Amino acid sequence: MSAAHDHGHSHGHSHAPASFNRAFAIGIALNLAFVAIEAWYGWKVNSLALLADAGHNLSDVAGLVLAWGGALAGRLRPNARHTYGWQRASILAAFFNALLLLMAMGSLAWEAVGRLGTPEATEGWTIIAVAGVGIAVNTATALLFMRGRKGDLNVRGAFLHMAADALVSLGVVMGGALYLWQGWAWIDPVMSLAIAVVIVLGTWSLFRQSLHLLFDGVPERVDLAAVRALLMALPGVADVHDLHVWAMGTSDTALTAHLVLADPAADADALMHEAEHELHEHFEIRHVTLQLESPGFALQCRLRAGAGCS
Incomplete structure (x- = not known):
C-alpha cells in the first residue's frame, strides 16, 4: 500500500x-x-x-x-x-x-x-x-x-x-x-x-x-455538492471523503479533503496543482489541504470509528 x-x-x-x-x-x-x-x-x-x-x-x-x-x-x-x-x-x-x-x-x-x-x-x-x-x-x-x-x-x-x-x-x-x-x-x-x-x-x-x-458552517457562496463533484472529476480520483469547508474569517475560506487515487502511482504534484487551481477559480477557496490516499488506506480510514474520517 x-x-x-x-x-x-x-x-x-x-x-x-x-x-x-x-x-x-x-x-x-x-x-x-x-x-x-x-x-x-x-x-x-x-x-x-x-x-x-x-x-x-x-x-x-x-x-x-x-x-x-x-x-x-x-x-x-x-x-x-x-x-x-x-x-x-x-x-x-x-x-x-x-x-x-x-x-x-x-x-x-x-x-x-x-x-x-x-x-x-x-x-x-x-x-x-x-x-x-x-x-x-x-x-x-x-x-x-x-x-x-x-x-x-x-x-x-x-x-x-x-x-x-x-x-x-x-x-x-x-x-x-x-x-x-x-x-x-x-x-x-x-x-x-x-x-x-x-x-x-x-x-x-x-x-x-x-x-x-x-460554528464552522460552509460559507453561503460555496456549494459543497459542487465542490465534491469538482474533486471527483479530477483525473485519477476514484473517491472523495472527509470533505470540510469553513470560513477562516469573513474573507478567506479553507478546505480539507481526502482524495482516493485510482492509481497510487499517479502524478501527485500535477493533481494537487489542478485541484488548487480549480477550487480557486470556481469557489475562491485559497487555503487548501488535501490528503492523497490509496484505495486500501482509504478503506481503513473509513472504518476507523471516531478518527475523524468519514
Whole structure:
C-alpha cells in the first residue's frame, strides 16, 4: 500500500488592498461626523426618524470598521499560538455588531409604536436638511469604493452598503417633506419604523451568516455538492471523503479533503496543482489541504470509528 500524501498550502487572503486604507479612513471619519450631527439634531427636534437613521449610519461605521479590520487582520502572520492568525475576529465582530444593532432597533421600534398613539410635532426643514447631508455623505463614501467593487468582496460590500444607505436617507427627506406638506405628525414615527425594518432586514442576514460561520458552517457562496463533484472529476480520483469547508474569517475560506487515487502511482504534484487551481477559480477557496490516499488506506480510514474520517 502506498503512503498517503499530505499537502497543505496557504495563499493570499481576499482583502482590500493597501490603496483602500485611505478610502476606509475617510469613509469612517465622514460617517462618524454625520452620526454625531444627525443624532444631535434628532434629539433636538424630537425626530425619531433622524435618530433611527443615525443608528443606521452608526451601523455603516461599524461595517466599514469591520471591512477594514478584516483587511488588516488578513495581514497578521500566524504564529505558534494562533496557527490561523486572527481572521476569525472579523466574524466575532460582525456577530456582536449585528446582535447589538438588533437590540437597538427593537428598542427604537417600541418607542416609535408608543409615539404613534400620541404623535408629537417636529421640524420638517431640519429633518430635510440633516438627512440631505446624509445623502451626500453616503454617496461620497460609496464613490470612494466604486473602483474596487468588482475585484474585492470587502470593498464591494462597503460600496453596496453605502449606496443603499443613501436611499434610506432619501426616505427620511421624503418623510420631512410630507410633514411640511400635510402636517402629519404621525409621519415621523412611521418613517422611523420603516427605517428600523430596513435595518433589521439587512442586519438579520449579517446576524444569521456570522452565527453560521462561527460554528464552522460552509460559507453561503460555496456549494459543497459542487465542490465534491469538482474533486471527483479530477483525473485519477476514484473517491472523495472527509470533505470540510469553513470560513477562516469573513474573507478567506479553507478546505480539507481526502482524495482516493485510482492509481497510487499517479502524478501527485500535477493533481494537487489542478485541484488548487480549480477550487480557486470556481469557489475562491485559497487555503487548501488535501490528503492523497490509496484505495486500501482509504478503506481503513473509513472504518476507523471516531478518527475523524468519514
